[in-house]
Amino acid sequence: MISPILIVPATIDNLDDIADIEQRCFSAPWDRSALAHELSALSWSRTFLAVANRTTAGFVCFWTVADEYQVLKVAVHPQFQKQGIGRLLIEHLKMTAEEEDISVISLELRHRNSAARNLYQSCGFSVVGTRRGYYTDTGDDAVLMNCLLLS
Numbered sequence: 001m002i003s004p005i006l007i008v009p010a011t012i013d014n015l016d017d018i019a020d021i022e023q024r025c026f027s028a029p030w031d032r033s034a035l036a037h038e039l040s041a042l043s044w045s046r047t048f049l050a051v052a053n054r055t056t057a058g059f060v061c062f063w064t065v066a067d068e069y070q071v072l073k074v075a076v077h078p079q080f081q082k083q084g085i086g087r088l089l090i091e092h093l094k095m096t097a098e099e100e101d102i103s104v105i106s107l108e109l110r111h112r113n114s115a116a117r118n119l120y121q122s123c124g125f126s127v128v129g130t131r132r133g134y135y136t137d138t139g140d141d142a143v144l145m146n147c148l149l150l151s
């Protein structure tokens with residue numbers, strides 16, 4: 001792993017970096033306006049950045065809905081993948097969730113995305129369901145996963 005990696009809150013000033021990673025990481029990326037909306041100080045939406053040597057290496061974007069975090073996006077720039085940054089982002093999310101008395105973190109992913117599935121499973125997430133044909137660009141199924149935090 002590269003060090004040190006800082007996990008910091010994102011602002012609208014980070015839009016260019018996030019949009020670049022988004023374009024590189026997803027087959028159906030969100031456009032800049034959708035990303036800007038999430039960064040526009042909505043009370044329910046937050047984004048954390050992973051920063052390596054002043055370079056944005058990845059991000060996680062999530063909503064707080066009642067006592068749940070719903071993860072919208074997790075992405076690590078291809079140049080920084082497989083170096084532990086995705087795990088750091090998810091572990092930071094879990095730590096923040098515990099501090100805020102969140103009971104569950106939920107997310108969905110394409111059923112073929114084995115890298116993401118392995119990451120989430122190794123961070124304590126379990127498969128809780130499937131949505132058939134959820135991704136309209138390819139017809140891929142979505143796998144629903146969650147991580148329970150409170151007993």
Ligand SMILES: CC(C)(COP(=O)(O)OP(=O)(O)OC[C@H]1O[C@@H](n2cnc3c(N)ncnc32)[C@H](O)[C@@H]1OP(=O)(O)O)[C@@H](O)C(=O)NCCC(=O)NCCS
Pocket residue numbers: 025026073074075076077080081082083084085086087088108109110113114115116118119120122
């Ligand atoms: C999924 C993603 C965020 C993982 O980020 P990363 O920084 O490369 O992951 P890490 O290095 O922290 O790896 C953590 C674990 O994830 C799994 N993993 C990561 N990349 C993997 C790959 N290419 N193949 C299989 N498993 C993989 C492994 O279990 C790994 O643990 P290990 O290193 O002990 O084997 C990254 O691949 C990515 O941005 N992909 C494109 C966007 C995306 O698919 N996001 C998720 C949408 S739900």
